[in-house]
Amino acid sequence: MFKITTEVITGAEVREAVEGPDAGAVVLFFGTVRNNTDGRAVRCLEYEAYPPMAEKKMAEIAQEISEKWGIDRVAMVHRVGKLEIGEVSVAVAVASPHRKDGFEACKYAMDRLKQIVPIWKREVWADGEAEWVKPDAVFFDTAKPHKTAPQTD
Amino acid sequence: MFKITTEVITGAEVREAVEGPDAGAVVLFFGTVRNNTDGRAVRCLEYEAYPPMAEKKMAEIAQEISEKWGIDRVAMVHRVGKLEIGEVSVAVAVASPHRKDGFEACKYAMDRLKQIVPIWKREVWADGEAEWVKPDAVFFDTAKPHKTAPQTD
Amino acid sequence: MNVTVKYFAVCHEMLDRSEEEMELPEGATVQTILKRLEEEWPEIAEFYEVMQMSVNWEYATENTELAEGDEVALIPPVTGGFDV
Amino acid sequence: MNVTVKYFAVCHEMLDRSEEEMELPEGATVQTILKRLEEEWPEIAEFYEVMQMSVNWEYATENTELAEGDEVALIPPVTGGFDV
Numbered sequence: 001m002f003k004i005t006t007e008v009i010t011g012a013e014v015r016e017a018v019e020g021p022d023a024g025a026v027v028l029f030f031g032t033v034r035n036n037t038d039g040r041a042v043r044c045l046e047y048e049a050y051p052p053m054a055e056k057k058m059a060e061i062a063q064e065i066s067e068k069w070g071i072d073r074v075a076m077v078h079r080v081g082k083l084e085i086g087e088v089s090v091a092v093a094v095a096s097p098h099r100k101d102g103f104e105a106c107k108y109a110m111d112r113l114k115q116i117v118p119i120w121k122r123e124v125w126a127d128g129e130a131e132w133v134k135p136d137a138v139f140f141d142t143a144k145p146h147k148t149a150p151q152t153d
Numbered sequence: 154m155f156k157i158t159t160e161v162i163t164g165a166e167v168r169e170a171v172e173g174p175d176a177g178a179v180v181l182f183f184g185t186v187r188n189n190t191d192g193r194a195v196r197c198l199e200y201e202a203y204p205p206m207a208e209k210k211m212a213e214i215a216q217e218i219s220e221k222w223g224i225d226r227v228a229m230v231h232r233v234g235k236l237e238i239g240e241v242s243v244a245v246a247v248a249s250p251h252r253k254d255g256f257e258a259c260k261y262a263m264d265r266l267k268q269i270v271p272i273w274k275r276e277v278w279a280d281g282e283a284e285w286v287k288p289d290a291v292f293f294d295t296a297k298p299h300k301t302a303p304q305t306d
Numbered sequence: 307m308n309v310t311v312k313y314f315a316v317c318h319e320m321l322d323r324s325e326e327e328m329e330l331p332e333g334a335t336v337q338t339i340l341k342r343l344e345e346e347w348p349e350i351a352e353f354y355e356v357m358q359m360s361v362n363w364e365y366a367t368e369n370t371e372l373a374e375g376d377e378v379a380l381i382p383p384v385t386g387g388f389d390v
Numbered sequence: 391m392n393v394t395v396k397y398f399a400v401c402h403e404m405l406d407r408s409e410e411e412m413e414l415p416e417g418a419t420v421q422t423i424l425k426r427l428e429e430e431w432p433e434i435a436e437f438y439e440v441m442q443m444s445v446n447w448e449y450a451t452e453n454t455e456l457a458e459g460d461e462v463a464l465i466p467p468v469t470g471g472f473d474v
Contacts, residue, residue, distance in 0.1 A: 031388025184472025
């Protein structure tokens, strides 16, 4: 299960996708929206994706995991649209016979997701400013308000 | 939250215990009952614990994690009694600002739980035999039926 | 030939559109599209060095040749998932 | 003095009881309890080398001294969590 969704992520969807009577260890990762980034107050986040390519890349990550660890039970879901503080942006589940492999594979999935899956985050600060984020730095400060950005609360 | 329980573990209990608006990465581990051990069919498992000491040792593991990674949001719950195939025996949740630390700390919690927390597992095989398990080998083959072992299905 | 070009995130914002059809000469490559966009909006070229391109949902290079009906996309640095 | 001794898992099964009160002489240690159990059930001594003991919810050694009201437990090798 590799999915871009606009729905709330509960975790049950990825967990159910990997569970089975012969898989004893399930490792889950949830990324949630924090109320601050480097100390600056965040109002909400907006995620945009290129869904067909994102889902294809997620499946490729699962294929890499299958080759590295022999684990075939991997599920990933990433939400897009506006997310409030505390909401889950991404969930990854890995079921494996050995817990060590499960932790490694789940971490690997998240590392790769951030490298190759076309999804972008826009931070909407508490003061109303907004900007697209790039890895390790702000990529682009928007001069004009973004079309989908909330201007008031 | 460090708890020995006879209730079904959903995962929500540990997740809610660690979540917060400033903690972005949540790593969860679930151990579930598999339908076989080394190829031998399992009917169910029985777990016994020494609850006050188990909960004390869980809290000590959390203290170790706090010292090693500076992570204070750790929750652990372990179920006791008879567990059916697919049911969750143990759940650990760690919320952290950095996902790498979260994975390491969650794995550490499970490693330590298996070392120092007084909980014991008894395997009830599909053929009705039952035995207490010891790390890496069967500790003791029971000649007589255990008081709480199901003799029929 | 005709291809579809998609713009996401900061590119979407800069160009003020999320996709368009483009008619390209035979033998066109990804580079052909990049040059055409630069003519319209010179600032976008500043971001080319950090940007990737895709053709039919796969990462591509400037020299990737295009064919009728291809779906091309400008891929700004991806920032999905969780921050740290 | 009186202490409570608890037996879990395989010990519970071998001794056919989960706990008992034991009256011990002053100066008794964990060792005193182990010897008394061995008198009752010699086979249990085979497991002493893989077993641990606790006093008041903390791992203890054979030489740990006991006091009135202590809760002592025989701790077979722990196997909680998930197998592998």
